[in-house]
Amino acid sequence: MMRRTARTARSGRPDNPVSFLRAFFGPRLLLAVALGFSAGPAMAKSDKALGSPGGPPGHAKQGIERGGDAGPGLHAEIRFGVNETEIIRDYFGRHGMTSKPLPPGIAKNLARGKPLPPGIAKRYLPQDLSLRLPVYEGYERLIVGDDVLLVAAATGIIVDILSDVL
Numbered sequence: 001m002m003r004r005t006a007r008t009a010r011s012g013r014p015d016n017p018v019s020f021l022r023a024f025f026g027p028r029l030l031l032a033v034a035l036g037f038s039a040g041p042a043m044a045k046s047d048k049a050l051g052s053p054g055g056p057p058g059h060a061k062q063g064i065e066r067g068g069d070a071g072p073g074l075h076a077e078i079r080f081g082v083n084e085t086e087i088i089r090d091y092f093g094r095h096g097m098t099s100k101p102l103p104p105g106i107a108k109n110l111a112r113g114k115p116l117p118p119g120i121a122k123r124y125l126p127q128d129l130s131l132r133l134p135v136y137e138g139y140e141r142l143i144v145g146d147d148v149l150l151v152a153a154a155t156g157i158i159v160d161i162l163s164d165v166l
Contacts, residue, residue: 102145115156
């Protein structure tokens with residue numbers, strides 16, 4: 001098999017190293033670059049490719065978020081459902097609980113997919129309200145400032161936020 005190379009001088013080295021490289025690597029390099037650029041967009045995931053959240057009816061994306069996206073460890077189907085949102089808002093509307101708003105810097109750090117800030121003042125939902133809501137094993141609902149959060153108990157990652165409930 002004969003390789004294509006540039007002419008060599010008597011010393012055994014090519015006359016022009018650039019033409020040698022172009023002759024040897026040109027077709028292969030062009031093919032590699034073309035495949036590399038075409039494969040990138042094909043392998044990237046778009047928002048449409050991820051699909052809409054599944055789970056029980058009424059558990060689509062509910063609640064008002066403060067930035068952030070679902071992290072890799074979050075399950076998209078665990079969210080505040082329509083019925084839960086109505087029950088929680090109705091409960092606090094009738095019982096008139098109040099809370100101290102969070103400082104702006106801490107409030108910015110409350111986002112889906114992020115952990116609860118350390119040392120944040122949190123309370124559990126009243127027991128009579130908790131009994132009316134579905135149970136998600138491994139998750140807990142907390143009151144932080146005026147918001148109700150759904151948090152993964154083991155990691156402290158915020159899964160969903162109902163803003164301005166109190």
